[in-house]
Amino acid sequence: MFLVLAAALFATGLFGALSQQSVVMVMMGLELMINALVVAGAAFWYFLAPARPDGQVFVLVVLAAMTVEMALGFAVATLLMRARDADMTDMAGDLRG
Amino acid sequence: MRVTAFVLLALLAVAGGVAVFVVNSMARATIALAVSFVAAGAAILLVDAAYLGVITILMMLMEMGIMAIFMIMFMMNPGGLMPMSMMHNKRGALVVSIVVFLLLAGGALGTPWPQRRGTPPSDPTLALGEAIMGGKMLVMMTVSAVLFATIVSAMVLATGRGRYDGEPSARPADDA
Amino acid sequence: MTAAPVWSVLPAAALVLAYASGAAVLDGLLDPADRDRGAGVRAGRPLWETARLLRQRRRSTVTPDALLWRAGAAGPLVVALLMAVVVPMGGRAVADPVVGVVWFNALDVALWLLVWSAGWGANGVYALVGGYRYLAQALAYELPLMFALTGPAVAAGSLRMSEVVAAQHGLWFVVWMPVAFGVFLGAVAGFSLWGPFGYPAGRDVAGGVLAEPSGVDRLVLLAGRYALLAAGAAMASALFLGGPAGPVLPGWLWSALKTALVLAALVAVRRRMPVLRADRVMRLAWLVVLPLTLAQLLVVAVIAVVVGG
Numbered sequence: 343m344f345l346v347l348a349a350a351l352f353a354t355g356l357f358g359a360l361s362q363q364s365v366v367m368v369m370m371g372l373e374l375m376i377n378a379l380v381v382a383g384a385a386f387w388y389f390l391a392p393a394r395p396d397g398q399v400f401v402l403v404v405l406a407a408m409t410v411e412m413a414l415g416f417a418v419a420t421l422l423m424r425a426r427d428a429d430m431t432d433m434a435g436d437l438r439g
Numbered sequence: 440m441r442v443t444a445f446v447l448l449a450l451l452a453v454a455g456g457v458a459v460f461v462v463n464s465m466a467r468a469t470i471a472l473a474v475s476f477v478a479a480g481a482a483i484l485l486v487d488a489a490y491l492g493v494i495t496i497l498m499m500l501m502e503m504g505i506m507a508i509f510m511i512m513f514m515m516n517p518g519g520l521m522p523m524s525m526m527h528n529k530r531g532a533l534v535v536s537i538v539v540f541l542l543l544a545g546g547a548l549g550t551p552w553p554q555r556r557g558t559p560p561s562d563p564t565l566a567l568g569e570a571i572m573g574g575k576m577l578v579m580m581t582v583s584a585v586l587f588a589t590i591v592s593a594m595v596l597a598t599g600r601g602r603y604d605g606e607p608s609a610r611p612a613d614d615a
Numbered sequence: 616m617t618a619a620p621v622w623s624v625l626p627a628a629a630l631v632l633a634y635a636s637g638a639a640v641l642d643g644l645l646d647p648a649d650r651d652r653g654a655g656v657r658a659g660r661p662l663w664e665t666a667r668l669l670r671q672r673r674r675s676t677v678t679p680d681a682l683l684w685r686a687g688a689a690g691p692l693v694v695a696l697l698m699a700v701v702v703p704m705g706g707r708a709v710a711d712p713v714v715g716v717v718w719f720n721a722l723d724v725a726l727w728l729l730v731w732s733a734g735w736g737a738n739g740v741y742a743l744v745g746g747y748r749y750l751a752q753a754l755a756y757e758l759p760l761m762f763a764l765t766g767p768a769v770a771a772g773s774l775r776m777s778e779v780v781a782a783q784h785g786l787w788f789v790v791w792m793p794v795a796f797g798v799f800l801g802a803v804a805g806f807s808l809w810g811p812f813g814y815p816a817g818r819d820v821a822g823g824v825l826a827e828p829s830g831v832d833r834l835v836l837l838a839g840r841y842a843l844l845a846a847g848a849a850m851a852s853a854l855f856l857g858g859p860a861g862p863v864l865p866g867w868l869w870s871a872l873k874t875a876l877v878l879a880a881l882v883a884v885r886r887r888m889p890v891l892r893a894d895r896v897m898r899l900a901w902l903v904v905l906p907l908t909l910a911q912l913l914v915v916a917v918i919a920v921v922v923g924g
Contacts, residue, residue, distance in 0.1 A: 345547030347449040347482065351475070353540030354456040361532035362460065366513050370472055370506070374456050380495055381479050388486035393557025395570035399578055401491050402571075405498055406582045410589045412502050416509050417593035423513060466683060466735050473728055489713045490774075497721035501757070504727035504750055507735075564713050564774065 344385030352378035365422065369415045376408045445485055452478035465510040473503040490564040624700070627709045631699045634845035634878060635838060636661060641882045665834060673830035680736040687733025687824075688832040691726065691807075691839025698722050698846040701776050704874070705859045705867025708776060715776035716768050719850060720761060723806045726843075727753050730808070730815065730824055733836065737827035745823020749815035751893040752805060755900035756812070760802035762908040766795040766915045767854045772923070780858035787857040791918065794911040796855045798904060803847030804881060805896075807840050811888040812896065848878035 355374025362368050380401055387397020455475030459468045476499035484492035560566040571579050643660035675681075701708055701715040712718060727750060734746020768774050770792070771782035782788075789796045805812040808824070816823040828836050852858065852873035859866030891899075 344445075344482070344486075346544050347452065347479075349540050349543035349547055350449075350453045351456055351479065352543060353536040354453060354460075356539055357532050357536035358460045360535060361529050364513065366506075366510050367460070367468075370459055370468065373472065373502070374459070374475065377476060377479050377499075380491075381482060384483045384486055384488050384491055388488065388559065389555060390553065391556050392559035392563075395563075395566045395575070398488065398491060398563065398567040399570055399575045401488075401495075402567075403578060403582060405495065406586060409498070409502070410585060412505070413589050413593040414596070416505070417596035419509065419513055420597040464680060466680060466732065470683060470686075470728065470732060490717065493714050493717045493721050497717065497724050500721065500724045500728060504724070504731065504753065507728065507731055508747070508750060562713060 344389070345382055348378040348382035348385065350378075351375070351381065365415070365419045369412070369419075372411060372415075373408065376404060376411065379404050380408075441485055445482055448478045448482045448485075451475075452482065466507065469503055469507045469510050472506070473500055476500070476503070487559055488563055490567060623707075623709050627699050627704075628696050630704065631696060631842050631845050631849075632838075634848070634874065635695075635841035637875070638841045638844055638878050638882050639837075641879060642885065645883060645886060647886065664837075668830055668834040671830040671833075673832060674827075676738050676827055679738045679827075680732075682736070683732040684736025684828075685832065687729050687731070687736055688828050688836045689839070690729030690733065691843050692835055693839075694722050694726055694729065695839060695842035695846040698843075699849065702846065702849045703776050703780055703853050703858055703870075704849065705865075705870040707867075711775060711777050714774045716764050716774045716779065716854075720764055723760070723802075724757070726806050733828070734815075734824040737824075739827045741820040741822065741826040742824055744820045745815045745817070745826065748817070748820075748823060748893050749808065752812060752814060752896055755893070755897040756802045756805040759798045759900055759904045759908045760805075762905070762912050763795040763798040763802065764854070766792045766912055769912070770915050770919050772919070776853060780853055780860075783857040783860060787855065787860070789855040792855065792911055792915060794907050795915075796851070798908055799851055799855065800847075800877070800881065801904075803844065803851065804884070807843040807847065809840070809844060809881065810885040811891045813885075813890050814893055814896070817890055844881055845874075845878055848881060849874045851877050 352375050355371045355376075355378065358371025358374060359368050360371075362371060383397055383401040383404060387401070391397065452475045455471045455473075455478060458471035459475070462468050462471060477496050480492045480496035480499065482492075483495060639661035640658050643657045644654065646657065646660075698719055700710050701712060701718050703711070708715075730749045731746040734742045734744075734749070737743075767779050767782075767788050770788060771779040773779065773782075801812070804810045808814075808816045814823075816825045820826065825833070825836065849870075852870060856873045856877070857869075858873075859870045861869035864872075
């Protein structure tokens with residue numbers, strides 16, 4: 343049941359990440375996908391091997407990955423904005439300086 | 440009771456997630472994503488992972504606070520006053536994501552999951568803390584190094600001035 | 616410490632509101648603007664203000680985002696009540712979750728978005744500036760606040776509020792964590808837009824996030840601000856001041872007294888300190904306060920290891 347929720351969140355996020363044009367909206371889609379991983383990780387921990395803490399540690403690592411994604415995503419978005427006033431993925435197609 | 444709560448929270452989480460890409464206003468999109476995260480975090484609370492659930496909520500609300508700034512700053516139509524579509528290749532994305540959902544959900548329901556091993560410890564938070572400070576310390580050390588590298592590289596990417604540019608002169612006068 | 620029944624939510628909420636009204640009365644008494652009027656008039660000011668706001672017609676701006684605006688106006692009060700759920704008063708709390716301290720922290724982060732959307736929803740320049748100022752200020756105080764909350768948790772060896780309180784039976788945490796205590800009080804003022812951290816609601820932007828709401832909205836927002844102060848003061852008395860510990864008097868009275876004292880101090884400081892600009896707060900918080908808090912945490916951790924064996 344938890345995995346179905348995770349799957350739904352993942353699919354929603356995927357839709358967003360694929361269909362949106364703006365960098366920030368793509369990042370929101372990615373966030374949703376990672377959120378699905380958090381839910382799935384907690385569910386695996388609880389329903390399969392609750393005696394070992396590995397599942398919980400996994401969730402923490404995923405959370406850290408999420409922050410890294412956010413920070414770097416925003417940094418790149420700021421850089422793009424500064425460099426060429428673009429906030430669209432299409433405009434950023436060539437990443438040559 | 441627990442099943443009902445879970446179903447409600449799951450619906451809320453997915454509805455929030457969908458709303459992110461449906462609403463016009465960027466502010467509402469950010470808040471919708473925050474609602475989705477809070478619902479997901481509350482769902483995690485249901486499986487006795489109190490610390491993980493609350494920390495997820497905490498982190499996500501914080502990120503959405505920051506997100507709000509960037510959303511409004513970078514989007515060309517933040518207030519949703521001029522309704523417009525920001526999609527491209529909408530149909531393709533819809534098909535791909537529905538197929539992925541069916542695959543994942545099918546896998547989740549169809550896989551013969553192994554039997555549950557062991558029972559949850561009486562205090563999962565304590566168990567997590569001991570794991571981080573014990574057997575899983577290396578993982579956390581790696582994470583901390585990665586986070587530090589992130590801070591530095593994000594600053595380098597985002598900052599507008601270089602090593603020798605000095606303080607920004609645009610600082611408002613002190614008596615302003 | 617016993618788990619309280621569900622109905623105890625009501626008296627807890629009433630207690631928060633009572634403290635909030637007390638703070639409002641005290642603030643009215645301390646306001647120098649009305650000094651020539653009688654003390655009765657000044658003490659009754661919250662009452663008159665409430666009556667006025669209840670009768671006032673709700674004014675609106677051009678194309679506000681009504682949903683977010685209302686949510687933001689109601690937010691602080693809701694957050695304050697949710698915070699109060701885990702705060703033990705006299706050895707009792709409505710709920711005592713394993714992660715009480717983190718719960719408090721998560722709620723104060725929830726204020727980021729709520730206050731910001733109160734500023735955004737009004738669709739007014741001053742309100743929006745206020746909302747962004749709140750975010751900027753929050754970035755400054757949040758990290759020191761987190762480490763300040765970590766101190767008592769490390770010393771008690773638990774994130775559960777009841778165990779944090781119980782760990783102070785010998786010595787109150789304020790004695791050997793003065794920095795964390797100060798940072799915590801500052802952060803309470805920060806998330807309540809109070810005193811030196813009243814920048815998001817500053818006079819230079821016509822009240823900032825408080826500029827546009829009127830009528831009931833404004834009443835709820837102002838009440839929420841006082842309620843946040845009250846919840847923060849109660850939390851401070853439980854985290855650092857030993858909660859119900861004290862001689863002669865019964866425990867619940869000590870809890871109530873300490874909370875009232877901290878709250879009164881917070882209210883009194885409002886007009887005695889200049890409002891700090893957010894960039895100054897940021898500098899101060901990251902360059903001075905954060906290292907100090909970390910040093911405090913190191914001291915606490917070393918003591919906890921040595922004493923705890």
